[in-house]
Amino acid sequence: MIFHLSIDADDPRHVAEVIAELWGGIATPFPPVTEGSWMAMAGDERNTTLEVYPRGTVLVEGEGDTDAYGVPGGTGARSATHFAMGTALGVEQVIAIARREGWPVKYRKRGDIFGVLEIWVEGTRMIEVLTPEMQAEYRETMTVAGWNRLMQAMGAGA
Incomplete structure (x- = not known):
């Protein structure tokens, strides 16, 4: 199951507001990744969200014990697009799979509120x-x- 997805847009606030309207949810600033980002929250039973970053934002892997972050000016292989997914596997199993593939992986606690295994596919x-x-x-x-x-x-506020 997918919990959230990210996209980029010319007007992140407007896109988040329209998506929130379609969901019957809310739009809110999303400052953790990059300045000018917004998020639409559905307010549903799965807490579905869509993160909307400024056009051209790319996600880059943080060095050492830091979260991934967004930077402007993307071209080429990187982008802002990412998603959060659930698995029935445990931490060690997920790490083993990522390492088997040669993909960087690390545990992160997002905003001190929920944990993720950050995997960089290819x-x-x-x-x-x-x-x-x-x-x-x-x-x-x-x-x-x-x-x-x-x-x-x-x-931070709207």
């Missing part, structure tokens, strides 16, 4: 793989109310 495209425990964290925290609390704590 070294260029990020996917976030959530084990059953991580899926529970995600579902408990990535609600509209939970996101609003996080944004208030960060001093």
Whole structure:
């Protein structure tokens, strides 16, 4: 199952607002990845979200013990597109598969609220793989109310 997906757009706020309207959800700033990003939240039972980054944003792997982040000016093999997916496998099993493929992998705690295994498919495209425990964290925290609390704590708002 996919929990969230990211795209880029010329007007991230507007795109997020339209998607949120279609879902009957909300649009909110999404500052963790790159300035000018917005997110549409469906407010459904799966806490479905769509992250919308400024056109040309690419995701790059953070060095060492840091999260992936967005930078402007993308061309070539990298992009802002990524998704979070659930798996029934455990952490060690997921890491073993990524390592077998030669793909960078590391555990990250997003915003101190939910964990992911950040995998860089072919070294260029990020996917976030959530084990059953991580899926529970995600579902408990990535609600509209939970996101609003996080944004208030960060001093960010719409």
